[in-house]
Amino acid sequence: MKIKVFIVDDHYMVIEGIRSLLQNERSIEWTGHATNAASCLAFLRQEQPDVILMDINLPDINGIDLCKEVKQKYPSVFIIGLSTFNQLSFIQKMMDSGASGYVLKNASQEELMEAIETAAKGKTYFSDEASKTLQKSESASVILTRREKEVLELIAEGLTNNVIAQKLFISPATVDTHRKNLLAKLEAKNTASLVRIATQLQLI
Amino acid sequence: MKIKVFIVDDHYMVIEGIRSLLQNERSIEWTGHATNAASCLAFLRQEQPDVILMDINLPDINGIDLCKEVKQKYPSVFIIGLSTFNQLSFIQKMMDSGASGYVLKNASQEELMEAIETAAKGKTYFSDEASKTLQKSESASVILTRREKEVLELIAEGLTNNVIAQKLFISPATVDTHRKNLLAKLEAKNTASLVRIATQLQLI
DNA sequence: AAACCTATCCCTGAAAAACAGGATTTTTAT
DNA sequence: ATAAAAATCCTGTTTTTCAGGGATAGGTTT
Numbered sequence: 001m002k003i004k005v006f007i008v009d010d011h012y013m014v015i016e017g018i019r020s021l022l023q024n025e026r027s028i029e030w031t032g033h034a035t036n037a038a039s040c041l042a043f044l045r046q047e048q049p050d051v052i053l054m055d056i057n058l059p060d061i062n063g064i065d066l067c068k069e070v071k072q073k074y075p076s077v078f079i080i081g082l083s084t085f086n087q088l089s090f091i092q093k094m095m096d097s098g099a100s101g102y103v104l105k106n107a108s109q110e111e112l113m114e115a116i117e118t119a120a121k122g123k124t125y126f127s128d129e130a131s132k133t134l135q136k137s138e139s140a141s142v143i144l145t146r147r148e149k150e151v152l153e154l155i156a157e158g159l160t161n162n163v164i165a166q167k168l169f170i171s172p173a174t175v176d177t178h179r180k181n182l183l184a185k186l187e188a189k190n191t192a193s194l195v196r197i198a199t200q201l202q203l204i
Numbered sequence: 205m206k207i208k209v210f211i212v213d214d215h216y217m218v219i220e221g222i223r224s225l226l227q228n229e230r231s232i233e234w235t236g237h238a239t240n241a242a243s244c245l246a247f248l249r250q251e252q253p254d255v256i257l258m259d260i261n262l263p264d265i266n267g268i269d270l271c272k273e274v275k276q277k278y279p280s281v282f283i284i285g286l287s288t289f290n291q292l293s294f295i296q297k298m299m300d301s302g303a304s305g306y307v308l309k310n311a312s313q314e315e316l317m318e319a320i321e322t323a324a325k326g327k328t329y330f331s332d333e334a335s336k337t338l339q340k341s342e343s344a345s346v347i348l349t350r351r352e353k354e355v356l357e358l359i360a361e362g363l364t365n366n367v368i369a370q371k372l373f374i375s376p377a378t379v380d381t382h383r384k385n386l387l388a389k390l391e392a393k394n395t396a397s398l399v400r401i402a403t404q405l406q407l408i
Numbered sequence: 409a410a411a412c413c414t415a416t417c418c419c420t421g422a423a424a425a426a427c428a429g430g431a432t433t434t435t436t437a438t
Numbered sequence: 439a440t441a442a443a444a445a446t447c448c449t450g451t452t453t454t455t456c457a458g459g460g461a462t463a464g465g466t467t468t
Contacts, residue, residue, distance in 0.1 A: 013222055015221065017215075019224065084215065147445060156400045160423095176426085177446075191425075364454060365455075375419090380419095380455080383455080384456075
């Protein structure tokens with residue numbers, strides 16, 4: 001049984017590259033590609049592959065939200081995140097959205113094949129560099145809670161406590177508490193340094 | 205006479221993709237690839253292609269500096285910048301370093317061919333999206349004054365207006381004015397989004 | 409020389425955030 | 439079951455930021 005593979009990436013060169021890397025693999029069946037989220041979803045209504053290689057940076061919807069949506073509608077499809085960026089935040093968000101792995105675009109053919117085969121079995125695969133990033137983060141990082149991450153994102157977007165409170169359906173006082181905890185955890189003096197440190201730690 | 209093309213990109217998939225896109229082109233001679241700046245320079249000591257497709261994000265030296273170095277040593281080699289990012293700062297820096305064009309990685313085969321052929325003649329080529337970005341920029345680029353940059357740095361470090369004022373030997377009210385102008389120039393609502401936008405624009 | 413621009417400088421008052429020091433309820437993990 | 443962790447909410451004070459203004463020094467253009 002061949003593994004049916006589909007690709008979503010807005011870079012034509014990457015699609016061609018992956019096609020070229022996989023074309024001689026007998027265990028792989030290339031079912032097609034999409035350059036945006038909309039046509040990916042359209043394809044899935046007709047036919048479901050076993051594994052989707054999904055870029056995170058897409059023109060219409062970002063890969064993280066697309067991943068969530070696909071997994072919700074077609075739980076049996078396994079998704080591998082594909083990105084140029086070896087960024088903790090991306091990897092984490094992709095995995096939180098139900099992905100079965102994460103591969104960088106500088107991956108070798110071997111890595112790519114291993115990722116696809118592992119994902120097809122329902123297991124999780126990370127490319128070498130991505131798993132290094134995950135390890136580093138575990139030892140030397142601040143651990144933020146789900147809510148704190150949400151609040152941090154919104155703070156960085158320039159929203160005030162009151163607006164954030166409305167968005168998250170909580171009291172402004174609660175937002176203030178999360179903010180306080182963020183400042184403490186990241187050892188920031190104020191909002192400015194908070195955002196700065198957060199970007200340096202690639203939290204946002 | 206075939207055009208000798210060489211590629212520098214740390215993404216294996218992109219190299220494969222370009223190779224695949226160009227392999228049926230009779231006017232192109234594929235001379236090889238490098239995944240980092242060092243091996244690119246090593247190759248050039250042996251042999252000079254007509255056109256180099258050069259990624260901006262390389263593991264050792266960045267593509268901009270590599271471009272400068274190559275143009276200095278081998279002025280007859282034409283370089284086309286290759287990047288995922290349609291960012292003005294990248295395009296500008298690449299052109300300042302002597303590049304003959306800029307192509308995004310989502311370019312079609314036609315665009316890529318046109319870019320190579322144009323560059324080989326010594327002319328300049330921009331992919332559709334890149335030239336749009338250049339046009340947009342002419343109206344909307346952010347120019348900060350010396351003082352504004354100083355204040356921006358200190359804000360991002362988490363210093364308050366009062367402390368910044370002491371550091372720069374000016375009144376807190378003046379710092380505040382600079383701050384206001386920064387908010388206006390970067391179209392930020394408050395300090396948080398200011399720092400965010402500034403990091404995104406790589407101003408700090 | 410006059411008009412002009414821009415960077416730099418300064419002030420006030422209202423709004424927002426930071427800080428201190430609590431407390432209660434829900435989740436999560438053992 | 440229960441302890442720890444996370445998320446929720448409060449009151450009040452201090453500090454900082456933000457949105458209005460306006461003024462001056464130094465260079466460029468006309």
